[in-house]
Amino acid sequence: xxxxxxxxxxxxxxxxxVAVLRSDYLTQGPLVPRFEAAVAARVGAAHAVAxxxxxxxxxxxxxxxxxxxxxxxxTVPTTFxxxxxxxxxxxxxVDFVDIDPxxxxxxxxxxxxKLQVAREAGRLPKVIVPVHLCGQSADMEAIGHLARxxxxxxxxxxxHSIGADHQGRPVGDCRHSDxxxxxxxxxxxxxxxxxxxxxxxxxxxxxxxxxxxxHGITREPSEMTHAPDGPWYYQQVSLGYNYRMTExxxxxxxxxxxxxxxxxxxxxxxxxxxGVLLSNLPVTRPAPAADVASAWHLYVIRVxxxxxxxxxxxxxxxxxxxxxxYIPVHTxxxxxxxxxxxxxxxxxxAYYAEAISIPLYAGLGDADQDxxxxxxxxxxxxxx
Numbered sequence: 339x340x341x342x343x344x345x346x347x348x349x350x351x352x353x354x355x356v357a358v359l360r361s362d363y364l365t366q367g368p369l370v371p372r373f374e375a376a377v378a379a380r381v382g383a384a385h386a387v388a389x390x391x392x393x394x395x396x397x398x399x400x401x402x403x404x405x406x407x408x409x410x411x412x413t414v415p416t417t418f419x420x421x422x423x424x425x426x427x428x429x430x431x432v433d434f435v436d437i438d439p440x441x442x443x444x445x446x447x448x449x450x451x452k453l454q455v456a457r458e459a460g461r462l463p464k465v466i467v468p469v470h471l472c473g474q475s476a477d478m479e480a481i482g483h484l485a486r487x488x489x490x491x492x493x494x495x496x497x498h499s500i501g502a503d504h505q506g507r508p509v510g511d512c513r514h515s516d517x518x519x520x521x522x523x524x525x526x527x528x529x530x531x532x533x534x535x536x537x538x539x540x541x542x543x544x545x546x547x548x549x550x551x552x553h554g555i556t557r558e559p560s561e562m563t564h565a566p567d568g569p570w571y572y573q574q575v576s577l578g579y580n581y582r583m584t585e586x587x588x589x590x591x592x593x594x595x596x597x598x599x600x601x602x603x604x605x606x607x608x609x610x611x612x613g614v615l616l617s618n619l620p621v622t623r624p625a626p627a628a629d630v631a632s633a634w635h636l637y638v639i640r641v642x643x644x645x646x647x648x649x650x651x652x653x654x655x656x657x658x659x660x661x662x663x664y665i666p667v668h669t670x671x672x673x674x675x676x677x678x679x680x681x682x683x684x685x686x687x688a689y690y691a692e693a694i695s696i697p698l699y700a701g702l703g704d705a706d707q708d709x710x711x712x713x714x715x716x717x718x719x720x721x722x
Contacts, residue, residue: 340706341659343525343636343699346601354593358585369588374535376595377520381500381510383537385544388588389551392497392521392534394581396424396467399493399517399536401577402546405430405465412452413467413495414444415666415686421467421495422667430464432676434668436683440625442638443476444468445685446484453488462488469495472663473527473605473633474626475504482514497521498635500528501602505629510537517543522587525699527601527633528594530587546576554578601700605634608698608707612637615711619718622692636663639714640692645721650694652717658710661695 358364370388378386389395405411411425415434425432435452438445449466456462466485468476478494485492492515496502500520502509510518520526522533538544549556554576559566562573594601609624609632616623622640626632641649653660666686668678680687697710 339657339659340697340702340710341699342661342695342697344701345524345529346597346699346701348593348597350596351590351593354589355586358589361585363585365582365584367585369585369592370583373530373583373588373591373595376592377500377510377535378537380595380598381508381518381537383510383512383518384539385541386535386537387544387547387551388533388535388583388591389581390534390583390587391532391581392495392519392523393420393424394551394579395519395534395536395547396420396493396495397427397579398547398550398581399519400424400428400430400465401550402543403465403491403493403516409465410456410461410463411465411467412449412463413667414469415668415683416442416471416664416689417469417495417667418497418664419667419670421469422673424467425465433463434678434683434686435466436685437471437689438477439685439688441474441476441627441630442471442689443474444481446477446480449481450484453484453490457488463490465491465493467493467495470497470499470502470509471636472624472638473498473502473635474624474630475499475502475509477627478504478514485515491516494518497523497534498526499633500526501598502633503631509633512537512539516540517547522591522594525635527605527635528591528598530583530591530594533583533587533591549576550578551581552578553580602633604700605698606632608702609634609637611704611707612696612698612711615707616714619711619715621714621718634698636695637698638663638693638695640689641694641718643691645718646692646694648721649714649717652720653694653696653713656713656717658713659697662690662693663695664690666690
């Protein structure tokens with residue numbers, strides 16, 4: 339089976355994790371701050387706050403922005419459920435903005451129309467969460483302009499996109515957003531096993547996320563209500579959770595960061611090669627915007643809806659581990675019980691009816707890529 343994605347672990351990665359296991363600190367040691375600094379420097383952010391998952395980082399980001407009961411969070415339907423769930427974690431209501439039919443990211447035109455209606459109804463969102471699907475940035479210049487116009491906060495869900503660029507600058511520098519979140523799950527560009535991280539240019543937001551990450555507890559005298567009782571003293575000053583990243587995860591992440599550019603370069607080469615190999619097949623290939631340099635976390639093709647399931651099943655039967663990213667969130671039973679229904683976001687639903695994620699990862703060899711394309715050609719022919 340050729341999987342759609344997988345981690346790339348080197349001997350150096352293993353040695354870095356083993357070194358932590360032999361050290362004094364397995365958690366809350368020096369490596370998490372070093373990993374945070376490495377990512378912040380790479381993406382041009384002033385601050386980075388690591389967490390045990392991107393889901394936790396999204397929750398921390400929403401907490402830092404003060405999202406709560408009576409507020410609204412908007413995201414896209416074409417994403418993993420965490421992009422929406424983070425709003426519910428804070429007690430807010432959630433709604434969706436349809437995707438652009440070409441880039442599959444939040445459609446600025448749909449967002450503009452929805453914001454205008456929401457302002458007239460007195461129901462503007464507090465936070466919007468555009469999702470950088472497959473490794474390519476959404477149109478953050480347009481989204482950021484709308485957010486400033488309407489007084490809305492922005493959290494970029496860049497779980498797929500470390501190493502990507504938008505308008506010649508790294509995703510994660512937050513020039514059009516308040517906070518940006520990355521994922522380091524094993525199938526992502528780099529991995530910490532499980533893990534996530536939020537970047538921001540705002541020191542106050544970073545500090546709120548740090549408190550949310552670790553029980554709302556501080557040991558800083560300047561943040562306490564009175565002088566410490568002694569060197570052991572701490573205070574809980576806000577509600578927080580245990581969302582900390584371990585030292586083992588940070589060691590793996592630091593080691594992987596040394597190969598980030600190598601991983602992204604290989605993914606881009608494979609994506610370009612797919613573009614040639616698939617050019618004569620009846621599929622829709624991805625088409626990132628001209629000002630986007632995708633990190634190519636996923637390579638999604640679209641197959642005519644009447645052949646979609648047959649082609650998907652044939653590829654799996656041929657040992658090609660295809661997948662589908664993602665089922666529109668608003669069609670999930672949990673969200674339909676909250677009032678959503680099929681037909682509300684037609685671009686997301688049309689995408690779902692046709693999308694197939696084919697294998698793409700840094701360790702994918704040319705011969706295996708050729709095998710993927712051959713199996714796809716056979717599946718398409720058999721499906722008629």
